[in-house]
Amino acid sequence: MASPLSSSTVVSHRLFFLHPSPLNRKFLFVKPKLPFHRTNSGDFRMRLHSTSSKIGTKEHIHSCNSSIDSKLNPFEDGSKNLEKLVATILIFVQVWSPLPLLGLDAAYISPAEAVLYSPDTKVPRTGELALRRAIPANPSMKIIQASLEDISYLLRIPQRKPYGTMESNVKKALKVAIDDKDKILASIPADLKDKGSELYATLIDGKGGLQALITSIKKQDPDKVSLGLAASLDTVADLELLQASGLSFLLPQQYLNYPRLAGRGTVEITIEKGDGSTFSAAAGGDQRKSATIQIVIDGYSAPLTAGNFAKLVTSGAYDGAKLNTVNQAVITEDGSGKVESVSVPLEVMPSGQFEPLYRTPLSVQDGELPVLPLSVYGAVAMAHSETSDEYSSPYQFFFYLYDKRNSGLGGLSFDEGQFSVFGYTTAGKDILGQIKTGDIIKSAKLIEGQDRLILPAQNNYNINSST
Template identity: 70%
Template sequence: MASSLLSSAIFPRSLLPFHPSLRSRSTRTPQTRSIRLDIRCISARNPSTEFLDPNDSLLNNGMRRLERAIAVILIFVQISSPLPFASWSPWSISPARAVLYSPDTKVPRTGELALRKAIPANTNMKAIQDSLEDISYLLRIPQRKPYGTMEGNVKKALKIAVDDKESILSNIPTNLKEKGSVLYASLVDGKGRLQSLIQYIKEQDPDKVSVSLASSLDTVAEIELLQAPGLSFFLPEQYLKYPRLTGRGTVELTIEKGDGSTFSASAGGEPRKLATIQVVIDGYSAPLTAGNFAKLVIDGAYDGMKLNCVNQAILSESGPQNNGFSVPLEIMPAGQFEPLYRTTLNVQDGELPVLPLSVYGAVAMAHSEVSEEYSSPCQFFFYLYDKRSAGLGGLSFDEGQFSVFGYTTVGREILPQIKTGDFIRSAKLVQGQDRLILPDEK
C-alpha cells in the first residue's frame, strides 16, 4: 500500500515535492547538512600530521581512532544544538539565508492576516495596519506583556488616521465614499474600535485587547478593500489571454464523505453528511491563478471531483485535460509591485511571498505534469501546514515553490477530517464574479 502512494500512475510528478524522501538536497534539514560537512572536514588530510612517518601503522591507527572520536563528538554537538546556525557553526551562512530557520521570522500565521497584508491599499492605511498588527505579536509574550508599547502603537495608528483623513478617504472611489466615511468614523470614534482598544490596554486585559484588536483590524481591512477596486499593476500582454481576477472572491465548497460516513459534529451540533468550506481567493497577488480557478468553479469543473490525501495536503484529482488553462507559475514576492512568473522564490536567500504556503488551509495549484514552471490547469490542493515539519522560522520547506492563491477562512476544522475518496459535491463562486475578467472580454 505504501509503495502505491508513490506510484506516478496514481500521483503524478506534480505531487512529488510533498514526499519528504523526494525533496532536493537544498531542503534537507540543517543538521543533516552540517553532519555531512563535518565528516568531510575530518576525513580530509590533516596538514599538521604530514611530517609524521606514513609507514608507522601504530601511529596511523591511533590517528584514525582520534578522527573517529572527534567526528562522533561533532555530530553529537550538531544534533543536540537547538540552533544549528549558531555563530560557532563550522560553515558560514549569510543572515538572509537564515530566514528559513530564524525563530524571529515574521510570517502571517493565519489566512486572515495574510489576506489583509496582501491588499494593495493607501500607504497611510498600511501604516495603521502595520502598527496594529505589531500588537498581535506583542500579545504572544507569555508573561510581562509590554502594554506601554501596545498603547503607543494604537496612539500612533490614531494619529495617522486623524492627520491623514483626507488622503485616506480620497483613495476611495466616489461611489464608495459614503461607505468609506462610515467605516472611517467607526474606526476612529466608534465603540469597540481604537478608542476602546486603548482603554482595554490600560486595563491590561489581554482577552479584551485581543477581541478589540481583531475588530479594529477587520475595519481596517474593509477600508483597504474599498481603496483597491482593481489590480495595482498591468499584466504582461502575453498573459491577457488567461482569465483573471482583479480583486477578491469567495468560493464555497460542499464536501461529502465517499464512504457514506459523517463529519464530526461541531460544538453543540449534530454529525453531518455534508460539510462546507469557504475559501477566499486573492486576485491582487495571483490574478491569473485565482482567475483560472474561479472560471473552473463557474464551469462546474470541480463538481463531483474526488479528493486524495497525501503528505500535508488534500489534493483534488487532475480532472480532464481540457479543463482550465496552463497558467504560468505565479508568485508575488513580499515588497514587490507585481508577481513573478515561471520562477520560484529562494526562501533561504530571504525571498518571501505575499501569500505564504506556511499557513494551515492555504490553497494552491499543483505543478503541471509537463513543467514546474507552470501550474496544473485544474489540480489544486489544501495545504495542511504543520510547524513540526517546518524550519525554526515557521516556514515550510516547500515555501515559494507553488502558486498560492487563497486561504480557507471557514471550515478549517473540516480539513483534517477529509480522507482519500471523499469528494466535492459542489463548488460555487459566491462572491467576486464581478471581478472576474474572461479572455474574450474587452
C-alpha cells in the same frame, strides 16, 4: 518529470502528490529542481551531521594528543583547552547569529541559507493576516495596520505584558488616521464614499474602534484587548478593500488572454463523505453528512491563478470531483478533461514587490518570501503541471495542511515559494483534517467576486486552452 517511485520513498517534509490513477501510480508533481547552490532539508541535516562528525573526529584526535602532551607541558594543555573553548563559542555564535567568520564560512550555513531556519523569520501565520497584508491600499492605512499588528506580537508575551507600548502603538495609529483623513477617504471610489466614511468613523470612535481599544489597554485585560484589536483590524481591512478597487499593476501583454480576477472573491465548497460516514460535530453540533468550507481567493497577488480557478468554479468543473489525501495536503483528482481549462504560468508575488513573478519560483534561502505564503494551515494552491514546474496544473488544486513539525526551524515549509498560492480557507478549517481519500466535492460556487472575474475573448482563450 521524475521517474515513478514507490510511495515509501516520500519523506514527511516533502510535498509529493500521487496521481490517483489506479493503473499508473506516478507523481503528479514533485519538488522543483533547485539550482546547485540551494540547500534542501536533506542536505541541511547532512551538512550538520558531516560537520559534526569532522569536528568530533578532530576533537577526539586532539584530545588524545592533549593527554600525552599534558604530561610534558601543562601550560600547553591549558592553552589547547582554551582554543577548544573559543572554537565552541564561535560555533555557537555562528549557528545562532550566522555572520561571516573569516576562514570558517565553509563549515557553517551561510546567512542566506539560514533564512529558512531562522526563528525570527516574519511571515503571516494565518490566512486572515496574509490576506490583509496583501491588499494594495493607501500608505496611511498600511501604517495604521502595521502599528496594530505589532500589538498581536506583544500580546504573546507571557506574564507582564507591555501595555504601555501597546497604548503607544494605538495612539500612533489614531494620529495617522486623524491627520491623514482626507488622504484615506480620497483613495476610495466616489460610489463607495458613503460606506468609506461610515467605516472611517467606526475605526476612530466605534464600538470596536481605536478609542475603545485604548480604553481596553488601560484596563490591562488581555482578552478584551485581543477582541478589540481584532475588531479594529477587521475595520482596517474593510477600508483597505474599498481603496483597492482593482489591480495595482499591469499584467504582461502575453498574459492578457488568460482569465483573471481583479480583486477578491469567495468560493464556497460543499464536501460530502464518499463512504457514507459523517463529519465530526463542531462545538456540540450534530454529525453532518456534508460540510461547507469557504475560501477567499486573492486576485491582488495572483490574478491569473485566482481568475482561472474562479472560471473553473463557475463552469462547474469541480462539482462531483473526488478528493485525495496525500502528504500534508488534500488534492483534487486529475479532471482536466472534464471542462476546457488552461495551464497558467507559475505566479508568485514576492514580499515587498508590486507585481508577481511568472514562471519563476522564489529562493527562500536567498531571503525571498511570498506575499501569500504556503506555510499556513488551509492555504489553497494549484498543483504543478505534469510537463513543467514553471506552469500550474490546468485543473488540480490542493489545500495545504501546514504542520510546523515538518518545516524548517523558521517555521517555513520546505516547499515555500514553489507553488502558486491564491487563497486561504477562512471558514471550515476544522473540516480539512477530516477529509479522506474518496470524499467528494458536492458543489463549488463563487458566492462573491463574480463582478471582478474578467474572461478573455473566446478565440484568444482557446489558443491557450488545454484539456
